[in-house]
Amino acid sequence: MLTTPYVTSYLSEHFAHDDFGTLKGYERRGGYQAAREALTRMSPEEVVQRVKDSGLQGRGGAGFGTGLKWSFMPRETEKPKYLVCNADESEPGSFKDRILMERGAHQLLEGILIAAWATGAEKTFLYVRGEYAWPASQLERAIAEAYAKGYLGPKVMGTRFRHDVVLMRGAGAYICGEETGLLESLEGKKGQPRKKPPFPAQVGAFGMPSTVNNVETFCHVPHILSKGVEWFRGFGTEKSPGTTLFGVSGHAVRPGLYELPLGTPLDEIVFEHARGVPHGRKVKGVIPGGMSMPILPAGELDVRMANEFLRERKTMLGTGGIMVMDETTCMVRVACIITYFFRDESCGQCTQCREGTGWLNKIMSRIERGAGLPADLDVLLDVAGKMEGQTICAFADAAAWPVQGLLRHFRADFEAHLREQKCPFPESFEL
Amino acid sequence: MPKIRIDGREIEVPAGRTLLQAIDDLGLLMNGVEIPHYCWHPKLSIDGSCRLCQVEIEGTPKLQIACNTPVQDGMVVHTQSERVRAAREGVMELLLINHPLDCPICDQAGECKLQDYAYDYGLTQSRSREPRRALKKNVDLGPTIVFDQERCILCRRCVRFCEEVTGTGELRVFGRGDRSVVDIWPGVPLDNPYSMNVADMCPVGALTTKDFRFKIRVWFLEEVPGVCTGCANGCNVYLGVANNKVYRYTPRRNDAVNQTWICDAGRLSYRRIGAADRQRSALVRGELGVPEPASFERALAEAASRLRRLVEVKGPGVIAGVASAHATNEDLYTFRRFLLALGAGESGVAVPRGDSDALLVKEEKAANAEGARVLGFGPARAVLERLRAGGVEALVVLGSDLLGERGLEDLSPLDRLDTLVVLAAHQSDLQRVAHVVFPTRHAAEKQGTLTSHAGRVQRVVPAVEPAFEAHAEGDVLHRLGAALGLPGFEGSYDPRAVFRALVREVPAFAGLDEGALGDQGAPLAAPAERPKASRASPGARA
Numbered sequence: 001m002l003t004t005p006y007v008t009s010y011l012s013e014h015f016a017h018d019d020f021g022t023l024k025g026y027e028r029r030g031g032y033q034a035a036r037e038a039l040t041r042m043s044p045e046e047v048v049q050r051v052k053d054s055g056l057q058g059r060g061g062a063g064f065g066t067g068l069k070w071s072f073m074p075r076e077t078e079k080p081k082y083l084v085c086n087a088d089e090s091e092p093g094s095f096k097d098r099i100l101m102e103r104g105a106h107q108l109l110e111g112i113l114i115a116a117w118a119t120g121a122e123k124t125f126l127y128v129r130g131e132y133a134w135p136a137s138q139l140e141r142a143i144a145e146a147y148a149k150g151y152l153g154p155k156v157m158g159t160r161f162r163h164d165v166v167l168m169r170g171a172g173a174y175i176c177g178e179e180t181g182l183l184e185s186l187e188g189k190k191g192q193p194r195k196k197p198p199f200p201a202q203v204g205a206f207g208m209p210s211t212v213n214n215v216e217t218f219c220h221v222p223h224i225l226s227k228g229v230e231w232f233r234g235f236g237t238e239k240s241p242g243t244t245l246f247g248v249s250g251h252a253v254r255p256g257l258y259e260l261p262l263g264t265p266l267d268e269i270v271f272e273h274a275r276g277v278p279h280g281r282k283v284k285g286v287i288p289g290g291m292s293m294p295i296l297p298a299g300e301l302d303v304r305m306a307n308e309f310l311r312e313r314k315t316m317l318g319t320g321g322i323m324v325m326d327e328t329t330c331m332v333r334v335a336c337i338i339t340y341f342f343r344d345e346s347c348g349q350c351t352q353c354r355e356g357t358g359w360l361n362k363i364m365s366r367i368e369r370g371a372g373l374p375a376d377l378d379v380l381l382d383v384a385g386k387m388e389g390q391t392i393c394a395f396a397d398a399a400a401w402p403v404q405g406l407l408r409h410f411r412a413d414f415e416a417h418l419r420e421q422k423c424p425f426p427e428s429f430e431l
Numbered sequence: 432m433p434k435i436r437i438d439g440r441e442i443e444v445p446a447g448r449t450l451l452q453a454i455d456d457l458g459l460l461m462n463g464v465e466i467p468h469y470c471w472h473p474k475l476s477i478d479g480s481c482r483l484c485q486v487e488i489e490g491t492p493k494l495q496i497a498c499n500t501p502v503q504d505g506m507v508v509h510t511q512s513e514r515v516r517a518a519r520e521g522v523m524e525l526l527l528i529n530h531p532l533d534c535p536i537c538d539q540a541g542e543c544k545l546q547d548y549a550y551d552y553g554l555t556q557s558r559s560r561e562p563r564r565a566l567k568k569n570v571d572l573g574p575t576i577v578f579d580q581e582r583c584i585l586c587r588r589c590v591r592f593c594e595e596v597t598g599t600g601e602l603r604v605f606g607r608g609d610r611s612v613v614d615i616w617p618g619v620p621l622d623n624p625y626s627m628n629v630a631d632m633c634p635v636g637a638l639t640t641k642d643f644r645f646k647i648r649v650w651f652l653e654e655v656p657g658v659c660t661g662c663a664n665g666c667n668v669y670l671g672v673a674n675n676k677v678y679r680y681t682p683r684r685n686d687a688v689n690q691t692w693i694c695d696a697g698r699l700s701y702r703r704i705g706a707a708d709r710q711r712s713a714l715v716r717g718e719l720g721v722p723e724p725a726s727f728e729r730a731l732a733e734a735a736s737r738l739r740r741l742v743e744v745k746g747p748g749v750i751a752g753v754a755s756a757h758a759t760n761e762d763l764y765t766f767r768r769f770l771l772a773l774g775a776g777e778s779g780v781a782v783p784r785g786d787s788d789a790l791l792v793k794e795e796k797a798a799n800a801e802g803a804r805v806l807g808f809g810p811a812r813a814v815l816e817r818l819r820a821g822g823v824e825a826l827v828v829l830g831s832d833l834l835g836e837r838g839l840e841d842l843s844p845l846d847r848l849d850t851l852v853v854l855a856a857h858q859s860d861l862q863r864v865a866h867v868v869f870p871t872r873h874a875a876e877k878q879g880t881l882t883s884h885a886g887r888v889q890r891v892v893p894a895v896e897p898a899f900e901a902h903a904e905g906d907v908l909h910r911l912g913a914a915l916g917l918p919g920f921e922g923s924y925d926p927r928a929v930f931r932a933l934v935r936e937v938p939a940f941a942g943l944d945e946g947a948l949g950d951q952g953a954p955l956a957a958p959a960e961r962p963k964a965s966r967a968s969p970g971a972r973a
Binding site: 173175190195197343344345346347348349350351352354355356357358359362363366373375379383386389390391392 | 518
């Protein structure tokens with residue numbers, strides 16, 4: 001089992017040590033000092049401002065400013081306010097949150113405590129992906145330790161601040177990783193994203209003002225508070241500061257996690273850190289940020305891994321899940337898998353998503369079967385275009401972008417299928 | 432009130448509403464402002480899933496769904512731009528790739544929103560080469576509704592209706608993605624007193640009522656606005672008329688009365704119009720002592736001579752009247768005048784009763800019980816008591832509710848009568864002991880007004896013509912009054928003139944204007960606002 005990233009930085013520095021996951025081990029390495037500092041010496045507004053100044057972007061995929069998100073929580077309200085930790089890590093290609101929970105549960109809890117103080121939340125719901133049994137058990141153990149030590153409960157660290165953490169296991173739907181789909185699932189309903197307005201900061205979990213953050217996002221916060229904004233901004237780029245855990249999978253010699261500053265060039269990650277493609281083959285394409293992000297062809301791997309650069313290549317950082325594909329890969333098969341996934345996981349509310357995901361998958365499967373029609377490629381692009389930006393949540397976009405990316409960079413693969421009326425990549429992985 | 436500019440037209444809209452709600456509030460939706468929609472329904476929660484109502488709002492990069500976008504002062508909205516059109520076309524194409532397109536055998540054809548919007552925004556040729564979803568057909572959801580899963584576009588109106596309006600929750604969306612289907616839980620049918628509303632709300636032919644399906648193509652129907660007569664609520668309906676026959680009632684929106692709903696019992700009460708037990712001929716008791724068919728004129732002459740003789744021999748005080756809560760205000764006002772002019776004794780109204788609920792269904796099972804009360808008819812109890820005591824020699828009865836639950840237990844008190852005149856649209860045991868029977872008209876066959884339990888005066892117009900000679904109660908009584916030479920019964924019966932007299936003479940009706948009643952009706956004057964009547968009883972001598 002992978003216990004520590006191949007390349008570490010501040011988040012994963014101590015992951016090699018088993019006791020880092022325990023309260024004792026975490027505190028010995030300076031844990032919970034940032035939370036104590038925040039709760040006893042800083043006002044919530046100061047904490048929000050500090051996180052704003054740090055430029056920390058949410059690590060769940062959308063890259064929204066964390067401090068700004070926290071500032072949306074109403075200050076004057078009679079209602080209880082909630083934090084929600086999105087630990088439903090379900091983006092194919094992404095496996096960073098898992099290790100952050102398995103190896104550094106208290107780091108996450110400390111981040112949650114600080115965020116709770118900053119937003120005035122009295123309770124955090126930790127929504128953990130159903131399949132993550134081991135990470136959930138580690139969190140449960142850490143939560144129990146924190147309660148026993150008085151770091152959670154009615155008087156956090158002896159202050160008058162109350163905070164509770166409730167862990168809830170998901171049941172295995174991708175869409176429950178979407179902020180409001182998660183909230184519905186958390187409330188015991190079918191996981192279907194909510195229309196906005198109202199936004200979660202007004203009406204969130206159980207109708208109360210809520211802020212939803214990704215696991216990794218919380219984990220950065222103690223470091224920002226204890227080491228300072230300047231230090232944090234020393235990592236990454238001007239617009240995308242800090243590190244992230246890049247997860248490399250697919251045709252890589254050394255797949256795994258790499259904690260590197262944002263802005264690290266993709267080819268450096270793939271060829272230096274992950275040591276390139278096995279069997280002396282060449283790279284054909286790389287998905288830079290989890291399956292919903294458009295693919296990049298071999299010639300564009302010089303891009304720096306931060307949204308401001310990736311957007312120029314019409315893709316995004318997403319969750320930093322890097323999927324490497326070698327030259328034997330049939331991109332139509334890739335498209336089949338991706339469209340099947342999104343067809344299967346669409347919640348089915350919005351017309352474009354419910355119908356569009358199915359249609360894209362049916363066409364892709366037909367092309368791969370050798371029954372493609374000349375008009376198919378135009379229809380694919382047109383349908384993907386009609387799905388984009390028109391639905392309740394970003395799922396339909398996430399389903400449309402990979403198709404657009406594959407057709408943008410690997411149209412030749414599709415045309416070969418149409419021309420030969422069969423799959424011309426016999427060595428590609430099997431469906 | 433915020434001002435918005437929509438397609439270049441500046442309108443003031445109610446604050447705190449979403450765009451679609453505000454436009455609907457103003458009565459402009461699909462009536463000046465064209466924003467097609469499926470999942471949005473004015474009386475259900477906002478779903479926001481069909482995505483057809485997307486509009487362009489200046490300053491907002493993405494298109495926004497009009498159903499869930501709050502109105503803001505200064506908002507500039509485009510509902511007909513190229514981008515909007517393209518988005519609608521996209522939605523329509525996607526909705527149609529799995530729809531069976533079986534319009535020729537679909538009962539919804541002609542009143543189908545999928546059909547309508549496909550004409551507006553659809554492609555003439557589908558680009559899909561994939562097999563369509565194969566789902567359940569002809570599903571028996573319960574006692575009233577049949578479901579075609581393939582035609583369903585998953586707008587979830589029916590699901591929300593059963594959750595939010597009836598609270599019964601029989602329908603759900605099961606599965607997800609393109610395997611999503613509406614269905615019932617195993618073994619739990621769609622069975623509630625309002626179940627058939629789901630067929631009205633269903634924008635496509637997925638949910639149809641067992642009662643109406645395959646009876647007639649809807650484009651042959653003329654939808655005549657009317658009022659349901661099943662109970663005192665006065666739900667507004669359309670009468671679906673063709674071939675001089677009413678094929679169905681469908682709810683007609685009236686936010687002050689029935690929203691957009693109607694109960695199943697009320698919906699099916701259209702069957703009373705063309706029922707087999709209609710009184711189809713006038714009757715006069717013959718020599719054998721049983722009523723025999725007679726011409727209307729003969730019945731009129733018989734009733735007049737019997738009443739005239741009684742008045743001469745015993746005085747008019749032995750004549751009593753029982754009004755019907757099914758009759759119109761005009762009928763009842765004429766009856767009131769008739770009894771007063773005659774100098775008759777007791778009178779009252781018999782009101783049938785039954786179950787009620789908190790939504791629409793009222794205990795009084797007739798459309799005009801309140802109207803009868805306002806026009807001075809007390810409970811029929813007084814008449815019954817005097818009848819049982821033998822103080823009544825002649826009885827003029829409208830309808831047959833006299834025999835109802837709180838009425839007569841048996842016909843024996845009627846046997847003793849010298850004269851029993853019955854005016855009824857349907858047959859009953861009364862006819863067996865009557866001396867003269869006049870067939871009358873159902874509310875769907877006449878002009879007039881009905882007063883709901885809440886005091887709302889609503890108009891009915893003739894939607895069909897009876898296939899036999901029948902006249903409104905007011906008309907029969909007017910002719911009878913004329914035959915008796917009563918003052919104020921000259922000329923012929925004109926319900927419009929009677930309404931004007933009502934407005935003049937009955938304080939509760941003061942200020943009402945027939946034209947202003949429109950299709951939505953108008954409330955009676957509140958008791959405090961009614962002018963002081965110079966006469967204690969309404970219209971003592973018109």
